[in-house]
Amino acid sequence: MNIYQFLDHSEQQKTYLLRFLESHHAEYLPSQKIMDFLSISNFKLQRLIDEINEDFQEHPETKKLQIKIENKHFIYCPNLTEKDISYLKLAYLEKSYLFLLLQELMIQPTSIYSFSDNFYISKTKAYNVQQELIQILAAFNLTIKGGKLVGDEIIIRNLLYNIYYNFYHGIKEPLIEHMDDRAKQYFSKLKTELSSNLPVTQRLKIFFFLFVNFFRIQAEEPLVDFISSETVLVSETVPEETINNFFTLFDLSDESSFQEVNYANLFFYAEKMTDQLPAELPHANLKKVKKNTTQLMKHFNSFFNDKYQVQLEKHYFAKTETEIYRINLKWEIFPTPVNSFISENQLSYFSEVYPEYYQFLTNYFEKNIKTIDLINKIALMYDYLFAFIISFPIGEISSKIYICVDFSRGANYSEYIKNNVLRFKSMNIIIQTTLTEDTQLFISDFLMPNLQCETVVWKEPPSHADWQLLGDLLVKIRRSSEVK
Known part of the structure; x- marks a missing residue:
């Protein structure tokens, strides 16, 4: 996108x-x-x-x-x-006729004649803007007919949400003048209700999500047949009263209200604002999410069992599976744009520090994920990598690196160095006080040339360059361990 x-x-x-x-x-x-x-x-x-x-x-x-x-x-x-760019790109958006027409269509049915009159442009200019917008929307399987946005309402809302969230950030709140007094009061109160228990980025996500939903429901474009499960999701971080009050702004049928509430709470789940989700939701896209998650976790389990002879503990496996499901749900139902310049070279850090996860995901993507473009492929790999790193302890599968630290200044100084070495915790380091046959690296302030392991000799205290060289050496040791 x-x-x-x-x-x-x-x-x-x-x-x-x-x-x-x-x-x-x-x-x-x-x-x-x-x-x-x-x-x-x-x-x-x-x-x-x-x-x-x-x-x-x-x-x-x-x-x-x-x-x-x-x-x-x-x-x-x-x-x-990036802060400076954020101000400019918002200014560029607000004078773009493509965006202004899309925004008008979000609020209400809009003809090229009314658009022309409202923004003081010629009918020809308005027609050309609409034709260009139709070409852009075609990539989302959307179009404009009868002055209305036509297509999957979930795609329409997600597109609008991503535009507002990624351009407006917390700089300003758009379209308040198009709300009635009740809606203005609700959105003003929303900010204070959420301020105490949510990070600011999540508060903004909720604001713009409900903001887009408000205008689409007000334009009489409610969701149809999204989720027909009888289980209503509940968010722990967004008060139930906040959601209920939002839907009192509209005269919705019980069925429409039910669909909208579950859709909102599914968004909260995807954004990790709640951990509650029914085991099965009867929607085709959600079934696809479940299938893709099961497939990845099956490969994850067999890969580490075959390569490292590791039986993954159930609680780690379950936690990782939950996070992978959440990622797949977000990519399927609530996809977000990749707005930064990313490349495969940027993954090199993870290939060095987390080679086990990187190797698994590289193999998995080559065999199972072939239809998405390179930028989105890399972004999805990032998401999976972070989920594995956070949910599954690297020590369960990676080779340990045994390091002996011994400085002549004494025990306190040696302890200080040990604590700093342990900051490389992603390397699964075991600190030793004496040399053993397991020792792979000896760090000291004096040279012992006949040791059967790597040796680092530091001055006191070590410089920034020393720590950088240590990081490179740890990567080298990790690689040699993987080869064995």
Whole structure:
């Protein structure tokens, strides 16, 4: 899902340029490299830079910034941050006719004539905007007919939610003027009700989720046949009264209300705001989620049993399976866009520090996940990796690294070094006070050249470079252990 396609084309290119510059952390980038990345000419690049510099001056938050050109061929933007880009991309969104038309369609049926009148553009311009929006929506199996968004209502709501959440963040609250007094009061109260027991990002997710649902239900576009289970989900972190009060804003039938409540609470489950979920929910996509989860966990179990002769303990397996189910549910029902530049090279850290999980997932993806594009494939692998790392102790499966720490300054200093070495906890380190036949690494302030293990000799105290070299050496030892 590329939410930047709802920006006007020039603003898309500006956003990509800003993100590219930010991702390179104020490096001096050859202009040709940027032109190749954006597929534009030098003239177009210069124009984009001039326009962005003007945009910087229009916002108090970004006035300090400027994209600079050195020696005619090197471009950089010192002090540019993701925070700065967030302000600009929201400004770009709010002047995009594609977004403005989509927003109007979210609220109410909208013809090109009413859109033209409301935003003071020609009928021809309004028609062209609608045709371009129809082309974009086709990728989501959505379209516009009779001035209304047509297609799977869940996809419509998820698309709208992702646009609002990823562009607006906590900068401002949109469309309050389109709410009646009861709705304004509800959303104002919502922020205080959730403030004490949820992180701010989760509060914003709930706000924008209910915000989109409000306008879709108000536009008489309720969910149909989403979940017909008789079990109503309950969230521990979102008060039941908060959800019930939301649906009193509408005159819904009992069936529609039931569908909407379960849909909302399923979102809370996917976002880890609750751990309660019925074992079986009669919906085709949810059955697919269950099937995919079972398949992955079956491979996970057999992979580690065959390769490491490890029988996974039931409570670790169950916890991991729950997290994998939650990830699959989110990707299937509530997919989110990948907004950062990611590549397979960025996975190299995990291949070194968590080689067991990385090897398993690489094999699994090659055999079972072939239909998604590279960026989403990498993002999904990240999600799975984090779930395994958090849910399943690496010590259950990975080789231990035995390290003897012994400094001449004495026991207290040696203990200090031990505690710092243990910060590499992902390496499954066992600290020793004396050398044994298991010792793989000896760390000290004096040299013993005849040891049958790796040796690190440090000054007191070790420098930042020393710790970096230790990390590299631990990776080397881990790899040699895996080969054996």
